[in-house]
Amino acid sequence: MTARRLTTLSALILTALPLAAQQIQVSKDNKTISITATDDASAMADTAVVSIGFNSFGKDQDATYAAATETSNAIIAAITATGLDKDAIQSEEQNLSPLNPDDFQNKSHYAEGMRFQFSQRWQVTVPAAQSAQLLQLAITHGANNSGNIEWQLKNDDALQLEAAQKALHHARDIAEHMAQGLNAKLGVLLYASNQTPVDNEPRLRTFAMAAAPSPMAHKNLKPLAISPDRITRSATVYAVFSIE
Numbered sequence: 001m002t003a004r005r006l007t008t009l010s011a012l013i014l015t016a017l018p019l020a021a022q023q024i025q026v027s028k029d030n031k032t033i034s035i036t037a038t039d040d041a042s043a044m045a046d047t048a049v050v051s052i053g054f055n056s057f058g059k060d061q062d063a064t065y066a067a068a069t070e071t072s073n074a075i076i077a078a079i080t081a082t083g084l085d086k087d088a089i090q091s092e093e094q095n096l097s098p099l100n101p102d103d104f105q106n107k108s109h110y111a112e113g114m115r116f117q118f119s120q121r122w123q124v125t126v127p128a129a130q131s132a133q134l135l136q137l138a139i140t141h142g143a144n145n146s147g148n149i150e151w152q153l154k155n156d157d158a159l160q161l162e163a164a165q166k167a168l169h170h171a172r173d174i175a176e177h178m179a180q181g182l183n184a185k186l187g188v189l190l191y192a193s194n195q196t197p198v199d200n201e202p203r204l205r206t207f208a209m210a211a212a213p214s215p216m217a218h219k220n221l222k223p224l225a226i227s228p229d230r231i232t233r234s235a236t237v238y239a240v241f242s243i244e
Contacts, residue, residue: 031243032190033178037171038236041162045151045228048131051092052079052138053121053145057099057114065096068118071142078141079124079134093121119145132223140221151229163235164194171239179243187242195236 054071058064080086096118101110106117126134131149138146153159172186179186 031184032240033175033186033243034238034240035171035174035178036236036238037167037174038234039163039166039170040232040234041159041166042230042232043153043159045128045231046154047152048126048128048134048228049150049152050124050126050131050134051121051146051148052124052134052143053093053119054143055117055119055145057109058116058118059113061096061116064116064118068096068120072120074141075138075143076122078137082137084124084126088125090123090125091120092123093119095119121145128228131228132226135226136221136223149226151231153231156231156233159231159233160235163233164237167194167235167237168192168239171237172241175239175241179241182243184243187244189239190242191238191240193238195238 052075054068054075056064056068056071058067076089079089096116099106099110099115099117101107106114109117124134124138128151135146171192172189176186
């Protein structure tokens with residue numbers, strides 16, 4: 001390798017090498033190429049975390065609470081009757097409060113003599129294929145404020161690992177092309193670090209019902225047409241390879 005090529009390569013390495021890799025000594029006797037590469041891996045979600053809840057109104061506190069208790073127990077009884085483990089159901093919110101007559105959304109209820117409102121919400125985890133059936137069951141038993149779905153993977157770590165492996169292979173491909181341009185041969189991997197991008201966040205899809213139908217009003221309705229999302233994970237790899 002000519003002196004000009006060595007000078008160019010050393011400059012490239014010195015500007016690209018992060019603080020975390022300063023233990024790698026760069027010299028004419030220890031020649032390296034550093035690469036940063038990003039890649040993705042994706043898979044269909046196999047788990048759904050479904051938001052189930054309801055809102056109700058009443059003329060006094062006791063009546064409002066009593067009616068809400070019936071609706072609450074009816075929803076959970078219907079869900080657990082399917083054989084779903086109780087550990088899959090998590091309470092998120094339950095609130096009984098006076099109705100605010102100045103709230104535009106409550107004016108019609110207030111005019112009808114309602115003075116209290118109650119709201120309750122759960123997060124229910126089921127296999128992705130069962131999300132539509134769960135919503136249909138809950139809604140037909142009074143869950144009139146339901147529908148947010150967080151799509152997940154049981155083995156999310158495996159997808160993240162796949163993304164990191166693809167990024168590392170991508171980095172090696174780039175390094176090989178760079179080595180060829182320097183009339184050199186790519187050697188072994190000396191150092192690698194993986195950084196998970198901040199955009200690897202769960203995705204929500206909303207199928208909300210804001211009305212307040214009777215718990216028995218829609219027993220014959222079919223489940224919604226719901227399709228799981230494809231989960232994508234990204235990985236950015238910083239890799240340092242030796243060259244010969």
